[in-house]
Amino acid sequence: MHTILLIDDDIGLTHLLSEYLCQQNYQVEVANTPxxxxxxxxxxDYDAxxxxxxxxxxxGFEALRQLRQFSSIPVIMLTAKGDDYDKILGLELGADDxxxxxxxHRELLARIKALLRRTQSQSSFVKNKLLRLHGIEIDEASHSASVDGHELVLTGTEFSMxxxxxxxxxxxxxxxxxSSLVLGRKLAPFDRSLDMHMSNVRKKLAEQGINDVIKTIRGSGYMMVAERE
Known part of the structure; x- marks a missing residue:
């Protein structure tokens, strides 16, 4: 059974969500303060x-900022306003969705299932599989990444990407x-989640001196170059 932590100061909402998710065979713990x-x-240890x-x-943004200093747990942000700024800031700080x-509630359940499915697929049936290119090394078995021996700290979504x-x-x-592979859902119009996760990956690689290895093919998608120019 997966265990989920819910951080929200709305006691009524946390009670309703806990009850619903427990009915869906999740174990839920609640914190009413960040x-x-x-x-x-x-x-x-929690699964999400x-x-x-x-x-x-x-x-929640400050809580996420502090969280990412010690944990890469998958995070779904619950934004009251649905404002683009809130969404972008949350993704920049390391939220997965x-x-x-x-x-x-069914939409939330679908998002949780997709997130957990991605997390599980990254750690299942992988034995000592290493990926190496441009000084980047990824060990799928241990779910770790590095650049020239220096740890590359990624969220689960960034790692998958x-x-x-x-x-x-x-x-x-x-x-x-x-979107299907990394976010577990169809690409929706005006959804910038994928672009923000890509931006985070590029930023973290650049901090390690790796630039221009992920190309944007305008109107089409992205490509990791096989050989650096």
Whole structure:
């Protein structure tokens, strides 16, 4: 049974969501403050985190910023306004997905299933499989990445994206393909999630001195170059 942590100060909503997800065979733990949630995340292992944005004391963005300093747990942000700025900021800070409130419980369930499915597929049936290119090395078995021996800290979604790009280096991956492979859903109009995750991957590679290895094919998708120019 998968265990999910829900951080939200809305006690009524957390009760309803917990009840619904428990009926769907998930174990749910709740923190009504981000401070308590961060403490729980340091002490316990969870399969996924549902994190509200609008909370007193510190908001969900600051909680996510602190979380990413010690954990790569898959995160779905619950954004009250559905504002593009909120979505983009959450993805930049390392969220794997977002869902604007109010949302349909079945939509949330579908997002959770897709996220957990991706996480499981990355760790299942992989034995000592190494991918190497441009100084980048990925060990799928241990779910770790490095550049010239230096650790590359990636979220689960970023890791999945880089794996697929490396496996198909020199080939175009359309946005539709990547959305299905990495986000577990069809590409929706005006959804910038994929672009933001790609931006994060590029930024983290650039910090390690790896630039211009992921090409944008305008109107089509992305490609990891097989040989650097």
């Amino acid at each position: 401070e308590l949630g961060l403490q729980m995340l340091k002490k316990n 985190l549902l994190l509200d944005v609008m909370m007193p004391s510190i908001d 977002y869902l604007p409130k109010p949302f349909n 880089l794996v697929h790009l490396l496996k198909q280096a020199g080939q175009l991956l359309s946005k539709e393909q990547l």
